[in-house]
Amino acid sequence: MTDTPSPISRLLHYRTERLAKGEAVALPIHASSTFHLPGDPDGSHFYGRNGNPTVETVEAEIGILEAADVVCFPSGMAAIASVFYSVLRPGDTVLVPSDGYYNVRNLLSAQFEPMGVTMRTCPTAEMAEADFKDCKLVLIESPSNPGLAVCDIAKTAGRAKEAGALVMVDNTTASPLIQQPLDLGADFSVMSDTKAMAGHSDVLCGHVATRDAKLFEGVKTWRRLAGAIVSPFDAFLLHRGLATVEVRLARMNANALAVAEAVQGHKAVQAVHYPGLGNDPFHQVALKQMNGFGPIVSFVLADKANAERFIADCHLLSPATSFGGVHSSAERRARWGDEVPEGFIRFAAGIEPTPDLVAAVTQALDTLS
Ligand SMILES: Cc1ncc(COP(=O)(O)O)c(C=O)c1O
Incomplete structure (x- = not known):
């Protein structure tokens, strides 16, 4: 009987296990906006906004770490925005950390509050005891940036979901190698892959992971419609970073x-x-x-x-x-x-x-x- 290899081993061999004789071992950069498509569409690649093989390889690799479906974005903020845009509607309330990454609050106040979304804030240290009444979405950032407050994700997610909210965890300061928000009850795990995952300060990128097919479809549809696509070059850099992230x-x-x-x-x-x-x-x-x-x-x-x-x-x-x-x-x-x-x-x-x-x-x- 063989032990199941760890997610990192599976990530490292994800591509090589699928190679046909003579194929490049390194991940090719498919620098193409359009794909050969004679006749009727049949689900194969046809246009870069809808899908690109280099980007899809990286999504599958991160999916191994998250044990979830993954959508990649050209920055961490674009990943967070995709959840806001696919979930929040006028009249909804979103609860975010008062001591978390400041651009998240800026995004909500600039784009969502004028459309009738209410932003409530709470310090990360008090998140587990927060009042989640009427919240459509709760964002946890743990450890928080920059104060490194930690909140009990399982307890917070459990209480928030009991109150009917969806839960997103910004896992940027930890990463899925250190912390598994989806196992702790979150609906979305998001991360700025600009940080440790890509790891060489040479690319901006981010991802959303979820195990819920409907939420996944919502995020992916928003990306396709809004055009927030990672370039194949950037996806390649992220792929190369993932090989050494552990x-x-x-x-x-x-x-x-x-x-x-x-x-x-x-x-x-x-x-x-x-x-x-x-x-x-x-x-x-x-x-x-x-x-x-x-x-x-x-x-x-x-x-x-x-x-x-x-x-x-x-x-x-x-x-x-x-x-x-x-x-x-x-x-x-x-x-x-x-x-x-x-x-x-x-x-x-x-x-x-x-x-x-x-x-x-x-x-x-x-x-x-
Ligand atoms: C906790 C956290 N979330 C999200 C982001 C945004 O990521 P990006 O810069 O890739 O858009 C950052 C960036 O510093 C961050 O620290």
Whole structure:
């Protein structure tokens, strides 16, 4: 009897298992807007907005990780938007985290509130106890970006669904390798694949995963009608990133934990947020639903000047937004208007050797007043 291979092994061999003699082992980039279609349509490819073989391969690969049907998008925001557009109608209420990724609230207030959709907000830490009455859709972001609050997804999804809401989890800060929102009761698992899944800071992309055929059809139809299509080149980059995501994430998780442990207790650091730390208020709930704690560590320095100096002086940090790439990076989140202290740093661990990264971080902290 053979053991069932893990999702990562199945993902790695998804294409090679299907090859005919003489076919390319690497995934071909089908750079074609249109496909050979004599006679009547028969379900084969015919136009790039409706389907492309390179994109479909990547969707099948991510589908192995999510154990679900997957629709890919040209950014994480497009993926989230597809759920909003396919589910929300005038008169509906959507509940979103007040401390989650800010563009989600911007999208709702710019596009959906004027159409008669009501947005309610709730801090991630209180989401499990929220009032879901009259909600059509509830968005959970756990761990939240940038504060890394964790919410009990199974409990929140259970209560929200009892109240008649659909539940979407933005899994961007974790990924399906660390956390499985659909197993925890969510209807949709969405992610910005721009981050760890593609992993090399060279492409924007995202996906929606669901196990519900009707919800899947709604999202896929919206993509086709709106034309929010991933290019085959970008799909190829995502495919290449997926081949190494497990090993990269393992190093990023280890680096983030090592950095969190190194900065906590340092005299220049006022607070550290990382659900992997034993004394973090969210550690127990994170242990229950996560397998690893992700690449982001947030910590607070005295003020803006100290934070900017740390970022400039730490020689293994690139001063950039985003996370999940191979290079460690950091930024002050107050510069985007997040409700955090001026000295709040979102640190995104890359894949540098752990001792190098910890040494660079502690040396830069040591020079602060
Ligand atoms: C939690 C979260 N969700 C969604 C997004 C949007 O993803 P994208 O930039 O790929 O549109 C981001 C981007 O930073 C994010 O951090």
